[in-house]
Amino acid sequence: xxxxxxxxxxxxxxxxxxxxxxxxxxxxxxxxxxxxxxxxxxxxxxxxxxxxxxxxxxxxxxxxxxxxxxxxxxxxxxxxxxxxxxxxxxxxxxxxxxxxxxxxxxxxxxxxxxxxxxxxxxxxxxxxxxxxxxxxxxxxxxxxxxxxxxxxxxxxxxxxxxxxxxxxxxxxxxxxxxxxxxxxxxxxxxxxxxxxxxxxxxxxxxxxxxxxxxxxxxxxxxxxxxxxxxxxxxxxxxxxxxxxxxxxxxxxxxxxxxxxxxxxxxxxxxxxxxxxxxxxxxxxxxxxxxxxxxxxxxxxxxxxxxxxxxxxxxxxxxxxxxxxxxxxxxxxxxxxxxxxxxxxxxxxxxxxxxxxxxxxxxxxxxxxxxxxxxxxxxxxxxxxxxxxxxxxxxxxxxxxxxxxxxxxxxxxxxxxxxxxxxxxxxxxxxxxxxxxxxxxxxxxxxxxxxxxxxxxxxxxxxxxxxxxxxxxxxxxxxxxxxxxxxxxxxxxxxxx
Amino acid sequence: xxxxxxxxxxxxxxxxxxxxxxxxxxxxxxxxxxxxxxxxxxxxxxxxxxxxxxxxxxxxxxxxxxxxxxxxxxxxxxxxxxxxxxxxxxxxxxxxxxxxxxxxxxxxxxxxxxxxxxxxxxxxxxxxxxxxxxxxxxxxxxxxxxxxxxxxxxxxxxxxxxxxxxxxxxxxxxxxxxxxxxxxxxxxxxxxxxxxxxxxxxxxxxxxxxxxxxxxxxxxxxxxxxxxxxxxxxxxxxxxxxxxxxxxxxxxxxxxxxxxxxxxxxxxxxxxxxxxxxxxxxxxxxxxxxxxxxxxxxxxxxxxxxxxxxxxxxxxxxxxxxxxxxxxxxxxxxxxxxxxxxxxxxxxxxxxxxxxxxxxxxxxxxxxxxxxxxxxxxxxxxxxxxxxxxxxxxxxxxxxxxxxxxxxxxxxxxxxxxxxxxxxxxxxxxxxxxxxxxxxxxxxxxxxxxxxxxxxxxxxxxxxxxxxxxxxxx
Numbered sequence: 001x002x003x004x005x006x007x008x009x010x011x012x013x014x015x016x017x018x019x020x021x022x023x024x025x026x027x028x029x030x031x032x033x034x035x036x037x038x039x040x041x042x043x044x045x046x047x048x049x050x051x052x053x054x055x056x057x058x059x060x061x062x063x064x065x066x067x068x069x070x071x072x073x074x075x076x077x078x079x080x081x082x083x084x085x086x087x088x089x090x091x092x093x094x095x096x097x098x099x100x101x102x103x104x105x106x107x108x109x110x111x112x113x114x115x116x117x118x119x120x121x122x123x124x125x126x127x128x129x130x131x132x133x134x135x136x137x138x139x140x141x142x143x144x145x146x147x148x149x150x151x152x153x154x155x156x157x158x159x160x161x162x163x164x165x166x167x168x169x170x171x172x173x174x175x176x177x178x179x180x181x182x183x184x185x186x187x188x189x190x191x192x193x194x195x196x197x198x199x200x201x202x203x204x205x206x207x208x209x210x211x212x213x214x215x216x217x218x219x220x221x222x223x224x225x226x227x228x229x230x231x232x233x234x235x236x237x238x239x240x241x242x243x244x245x246x247x248x249x250x251x252x253x254x255x256x257x258x259x260x261x262x263x264x265x266x267x268x269x270x271x272x273x274x275x276x277x278x279x280x281x282x283x284x285x286x287x288x289x290x291x292x293x294x295x296x297x298x299x300x301x302x303x304x305x306x307x308x309x310x311x312x313x314x315x316x317x318x319x320x321x322x323x324x325x326x327x328x329x330x331x332x333x334x335x336x337x338x339x340x341x342x343x344x345x346x347x348x349x350x351x352x353x354x355x356x357x358x359x360x361x362x363x364x365x366x367x368x369x370x371x372x373x374x375x376x377x378x379x380x381x382x383x384x385x386x387x388x389x390x391x392x393x394x395x396x397x398x399x400x401x402x403x404x405x406x407x408x409x410x411x412x413x414x415x416x417x418x419x420x421x422x423x424x425x426x427x428x429x430x431x432x433x434x435x436x437x438x439x440x441x442x443x444x445x446x447x448x449x450x451x452x453x454x455x456x457x458x459x460x461x462x463x464x465x466x467x468x469x470x471x472x473x474x475x476x477x478x479x480x481x482x483x484x485x486x487x488x489x490x491x492x493x494x495x496x
Numbered sequence: 497x498x499x500x501x502x503x504x505x506x507x508x509x510x511x512x513x514x515x516x517x518x519x520x521x522x523x524x525x526x527x528x529x530x531x532x533x534x535x536x537x538x539x540x541x542x543x544x545x546x547x548x549x550x551x552x553x554x555x556x557x558x559x560x561x562x563x564x565x566x567x568x569x570x571x572x573x574x575x576x577x578x579x580x581x582x583x584x585x586x587x588x589x590x591x592x593x594x595x596x597x598x599x600x601x602x603x604x605x606x607x608x609x610x611x612x613x614x615x616x617x618x619x620x621x622x623x624x625x626x627x628x629x630x631x632x633x634x635x636x637x638x639x640x641x642x643x644x645x646x647x648x649x650x651x652x653x654x655x656x657x658x659x660x661x662x663x664x665x666x667x668x669x670x671x672x673x674x675x676x677x678x679x680x681x682x683x684x685x686x687x688x689x690x691x692x693x694x695x696x697x698x699x700x701x702x703x704x705x706x707x708x709x710x711x712x713x714x715x716x717x718x719x720x721x722x723x724x725x726x727x728x729x730x731x732x733x734x735x736x737x738x739x740x741x742x743x744x745x746x747x748x749x750x751x752x753x754x755x756x757x758x759x760x761x762x763x764x765x766x767x768x769x770x771x772x773x774x775x776x777x778x779x780x781x782x783x784x785x786x787x788x789x790x791x792x793x794x795x796x797x798x799x800x801x802x803x804x805x806x807x808x809x810x811x812x813x814x815x816x817x818x819x820x821x822x823x824x825x826x827x828x829x830x831x832x833x834x835x836x837x838x839x840x841x842x843x844x845x846x847x848x849x850x851x852x853x854x855x856x857x858x859x860x861x862x863x864x865x866x867x868x869x870x871x872x873x874x875x876x877x878x879x880x881x882x883x884x885x886x887x888x889x890x891x892x893x894x895x896x897x898x899x900x901x902x903x904x905x906x907x908x909x910x911x912x913x914x915x916x917x918x919x920x921x922x923x924x925x926x927x928x929x930x931x932x933x934x935x936x937x938x939x940x941x942x943x944x945x946x947x948x949x950x951x952x953x954x955x956x957x958x959x960x961x962x963x964x965x966x967x968x969x970x
Contacts, residue, residue: 375906380848382908384886414879418852437933438850 001172002094002126002147004119004165006157009108009150011036014066016103018093020110020118021045022078023052028109029150030072036065045072052076054085055472057092071096071103078110084407086114088472090121094144102146115151116160122147123168124473129179166301167487171480173197174287174294178465178478182266182283187224187314190265190286191232194293194312200300203237215357219338219349220313222330226270226323226343227316233354236296236310240303241495256307257494258364259296259486260354262347262371263289263314270317270343271325284478285347287465288370289314291482298487305495311358313350317343329428333357334450339428347371348432348443352450359454366395366455368489369447370482371462376440378463385411386464386481389444390457398493399457399485408485410459413441420445497650498603498626500643502635506584506627511551513573514586515566515598518559526554539565540942542576553577563597564875566590568943570601575942578606579621587630592638595630600642602626607650607945609657641770645957648766649950655758656935656948660734660751664707665782668733668754672761675714678768685711695825696799697806697817702783704738704791709783711822714764718775725774725964726832727764727956728822730815730839731757731782738811739791752948753815755935756838757782759952766957774964777830781822785814797896801825802920807896809903815841816900816913824920833964834863834925837917838952839932844909845881846933853877854934854951857914860925866963867927867955873962874954878929887915 011017011032019041021027034041040063050058056074063070073089073096075081090105097103105122107115126144130136151157177190185193191206198204209230212221217233224231242254267285268274274282284290289312296310324330328340330349334356338349351369358367377387388410390396396412403410419441425431430449434442444458464481467474474480506512516522518537522530525547529535535543541556553576555569570585577583585602587595606623610616628639655663655671663671669684676682687708690699695711702709718724731754736742742750760778767776792798796808798817802824806817819837826835845855854871856878858864864880871878890912893899900916901909914928931951940946 376847378906379844379908380910381882382884382886382890382911384884385882409884411882414849414853416852416877419850422850437846438852439847441850 002123002145004147004149006149006151006154008154009106009152012104016069016097016100017067018071018073018103018105020075020089020107021052021072023076024078029106037063040064041070057096059096069100081110081114083117086117087121090118091125091472094122094125097144098142101143104148104150106150108150108152112153112156112160115149115157116164119149119161120164120168121473124171127172127175127475129477163302167298167484169301170294170298171483173297174290174480174483175478177290177293178284178287186229186265186316187232188230190314191234194234194236197297200297202296202300205235207233215333217333217353218331220315220353222324223317223346223349224315226320227318229316232314234312238296238299238308240305241307254307255365256309256362258358258362258367259292259310260358260367260369261289261292261312262351263312264347265314265316267317268319271319271323272342272344273319274344284466285372287372288461291370291480294480294483295486298483299490304490306490309362311354313354315350317346337428339425339431341431342433345433347373348446351447356450359452367451368457370459372465373460374440374443374462377460380440381411383463385409386459386461387411387413387440388457388459389413389415392455395455395457398489402485402488402492406484406488408481415444415448497647498606500599500626500628502628502630502639504629504631506629508550510582510584510627511553511577511580512584512586513553513555515557515569516554517557517561525549526552530554539568542572563593566594566597567601570598571605572942574602574605574623578623581624583623584627584629587628592632592635595628595632595635596638596642599628600646603646605945607653609947644770645766645954647769648762649953651765652758652762652950652953653948656752656755663733665710665733668782669710669712675765675768678765680764680768681715683713695801695821698781698783698821700792700798701785701814701817704788705784705786707784712780712782714761714778716764716767716776719773720775720967723831723833724777725960726826726830726835727760727778728819728826728835728837729757729760729780730819731780732815733782733784735785736787738785738787739793740810740812741787742812752936753840755840756931759838762950762953763956766953767960772960772965774960776960779822779826781818783818805896807893807899809899809901813901815839816916819917820920823917827921827924835921836927838929840935841930841932842910842913845930848910849879851933853879855879855881855910855930857881857883857928858926859918863925863927867959870958870962871955874958876951876955881911883911883915883918887911891916
């Protein structure tokens with residue numbers, strides 16, 4: 001991760017400098033830098049017709065006064081500057097600075113909070129998963145490792161940055177997990193990486209095949225039984241509210257909030273095997289779990305005042321002589337039986353057991369599950385909105401609000417009895433697939449049968465977990481979609 | 497459409513249908529049978545009784561029965577007794593609105609198609625007469641209004657059922673004669689006029705068929721001196737897909753690709769029959785998307801009526817092309833207060849919402865909310881779907897102003913199609929209803945007859961009565 005530091009705003013004597021320029025003019029250090037370079041900067045900006053529109057940048061090489069490079073980033077109108085635009089400005093700067101090992105970033109003209117958002121954007125954009133590149137030449141690697149944020153108030157800026165640094169850490173935990181190849185990251189390995197987060201103060205429990213068999217997680221074990229890799233269910237506890245009160249007394253344990261992730265570390269489809277084209281994408285079929293792990297790391301990292309639990313169901317879905325067959329009937333942990341008509345509709349089987357266990361064991365205030373669940377959701381909404389379903393209008397409205405704020409967008413989709421009826425099976429309590437029409441909805445209806453009436457939302461993130469192109473704050477690849485959204489949900493509605 | 501006879505008695509041969517609210521007292525002769533059958537008056541429950549006084553059926557309307565519960569109960573009675581020639585719905589002591597809803601549910605469920613069978617299936621029998629027992633004041637007036645929308649719906653269903661060899665664009669126009677008799681003014685734009693006015697997108701889609709494309713304007717003048725509400729319906733009388741030809745499997749379903757136009761015509765018919773004060777127009781854009789030596793091609797660039805150029809990616813995404821011209825034409829020529837289009841447009845919406853809801857896209861939250869509420873009230877449910885900047889950006893073309901769809905599988909095509917249409921409505925309040933998936937039902941159930949549903953007629957009629965008949969509406 002880039003090293004972010006803060007110091008009092010002053011024109012640096014050398015190196016690279018980033019300026020945030022508004023459409024309404026006025027940029028911190030612009031006048032000083034322009035004067036020091038004999039007007040070179042304002043001449044260059046005028047020649048480039050740079051007006052300060054959000055999303056525009058202008059790079060000026062060696063303008064004088066010892067500066068190696070000046071990068072102007074447009075931020076629009078100063079008084080309309082949002083956190084989202086600030087983050088994107090940071091992201092654009094990071095791209096423009098890729099060749100410099102270090103740079104100074106003038107943010108003295110905006111608030112400490114927005115300045116921290118700029119630093120977050122730059123940090124998120126600088127993420128790179130390169131641990132398996134062994135022959136890359138040094139000069140081909142991005143060099144930026146240090147950003148010195150020049151600010152009006154150092155103490156305030158540091159305070160604003162601390163929780164955002166935790167967010168970036170959490171996002172990176174998630175992106176790393178999702179980016180890892182499936183031969184490296186299988187259920188046991190992912191459970192170990194969860195356990196490593198105990199260093200942040202999380203309490204981590206791991207259930208293996210013995211415990212899961214004893215508990216009767218028949219649906220999850222059915223998915224797992226074709227693979228040589230053992231399944232795991234990991235429960236991560238963060239007790240940020242019920243630890244000790246301000247007076248040092250133990251407070252009563254409140255109902256926690258719960259997040260549940262689908263973690264299929266590789267999904268071949270099983271006996272209902274997928275076509276070969278694009279199957280490599282199925283390494284990120286654990287992205288829902290990846291998000292939950294990243295979220296728990298964020299909550300712990302910023303010491304959130306909330307009691308939260310994160311559960312992930314980790315399996316590998318393989319075809320083999322021991323694999324579950326289409327036609328099999330499995331008995332879920334809830335006691336309900338499921339006729340498996342397609343072994344590639346496995347995510348809902350995993351979630352069924354983990355969600356039922358979660359509500360039964362922990363009696364949470366609500367449960368939010370995330371899963372790369374259906375292709376139908378991509379055909380419904382594309383790659384900009386994740387679809388979400390909820391049995392509770394308040395929770396649904398909260399999720400929608402934080403989705404708009406963080407830019408991790410959501411669109412609500414319907415639940416209704418007429419869809420639920422489509423799950424009727426001839427020989428079991430339900431079947432695990434319906435026809436293609438409305439199949440993201442019927443998947444949600446299936447999952448709803450395992451929440452036991454508990455307040456719940458289901459996020460189908462199939463179209464959002466992986467990005468095929470760079471965006472302002474996310475390089476191509478794993479997005480960690482949901483970490484920031486749910487962190488914001490917690491901080492806005494469930495702390496204190 | 498099945499005729500309804502309203503009175504206080506029915507012939508002895510008719511089976512009497514008695515609605516029972518949950519927990520209400522069950523009439524004496526039926527009590528033992530109801531108890532044996534576990535009938536308590538819940539919705540979806542029915543119980544048939546052979547009493548000495550005659551044959552009865554109890555149908556549940558649940559607790560707190562509404563119009564919707566009575567519609568459902570009427571439908572259930574018909575579903576269970578469709579082979580009985582004569583039914584009498586007991587609407588005594590019911591409010592006129594509820595009695596009429598009871599009858600409407602029964603008639604809607606009793607619709608069926610037999611027109612092309614030269615002799616009936618062996619053993620087939622159909623409900624022939626329906627009686628409504630009621631002496632409530634105002635029952636006749638309430639029925640007049642409801643029967644209008646039922647006739648409009650049945651009209652649309654009959655059109656959707658018709659096979660494509662018997663319903664070309666010109667056949668469709670001939671079938672509009674009853675609307676003219678009801679006071680609807682009909683104008684037809686033929687080839688020369690379409691060329692003259694420059695509806696290039698419509699002309700391209702219809703170019704390969706020997707049955708030429710038509711644009712039909714249906715105008716119900718109403719009584720109010722306000723701008724009309726406009727309905728625009730996709731009327732592809734058969735859709736082969738064109739050069740981007742469809743797979744043979746289930747291609748026969750494409751005779752229903754004119755269901756949007758049928759619904760718009762049915763809605764105007766309904767407004768005329770009940771003498772709505774609201775001025776309304778429907779624009780039906782009729783064409784056959786055939787394949788031939790003069791087909792339009794993927795890669796073609798079309799000059800649309802709006803002046804904008806459109807790059808064709810897939811000739812099977814033809815609905816949005818004809819709608820683009822129809823929407824722009826309607827707005828420029830008629831300046832409607834609001835415009836609502838209905839189209840069996842995308843497979844994507846079927847994947848998204850299945851067969852229980854239509855997709856709603858809009859540029860106007862207020863109009864969208866009213867359309868959704870109207871749909872909910874009449875049992876034609878919609879779900880709001882998004883048009884994002886990305887959906888619009890996906891349509892950027894390298895050589896024209898816009899392309900009409902995005903190549904490759906797995907696209908959010910319903911959203912992208914809506915983003916495309918939005919480009920042709922400029923500032924007019926607009927709702928697009930993607931009704932692929934709800935225009936027909938494959939197998940009958942308690943609530944629905946198999947086949948064409950006439951989806952949209954009831955919604956549009958309700959929207960007009962709730963929203964566009966008030967002369968003081970801002």
